[in-house]
Amino acid sequence: MNVKKATFKQIGTMVATSTLLASCSTLTAPFKDADPRWADFKSWTRLTDTHVSTGNPTGFLGGVHMGLEGYREVYVNDIGRDALLGNAPYNLPAGTVVVKEQFASKEDWEAGRKPAHTISVKVAASDELSKDNWIWADSYKGTAGESAFCAGCHSIAAKSDFVFTTGDFQRSLD
């Protein structure tokens, strides 16, 4: 197995562990509502309207976000919409929330079945693009907080303010 594959495997295990932890905390609070910052994300702008993401379009997916077979939609709230749909340079306003809705397969995506969610929240605006401006949640009813795991990989997209799915990127797929 080459080094790249081994790394992806490790990442997969980390994801499995964090999913397990997330479902445990859901068990202890079964009636917890989703965070109001993203509870109504289905009514937001869908960045992936013309190109749903599958495979590995950015080349950096590893084993996360349901992997190569997964189908992934990305939504942005009104606060970040114009900036994220626009052109580089990207520096999103504080209050921007990006939700990734991910399905395990094309069939699940078509049926809207068993989606999982990961969420990025920009909590501070500054001239400097930094992971410290973002917090992360790993499920719809999860709690957003700092995450070296999420921020570490998203730092590959540091130049576009830690977001891979920008307007420029989507247009490059046309």
Ligand code: HEC
């Ligand atoms: C191994 C790298 C990696 C890790 C770890 C990772 N992501 Fe991502 N993430 C990506 C890639 C690559 C995309 C681009 C979309 C695609 O390929 O479908 C993405 C897309 C997203 C998006 C849609 C907006 C965007 O940036 O394109 C959100 C929201 C997101 N990730 C949240 C998270 C959260 C929350 C975590 C931690 C629980 C996390 N990610 C961990 C690689 C990663």
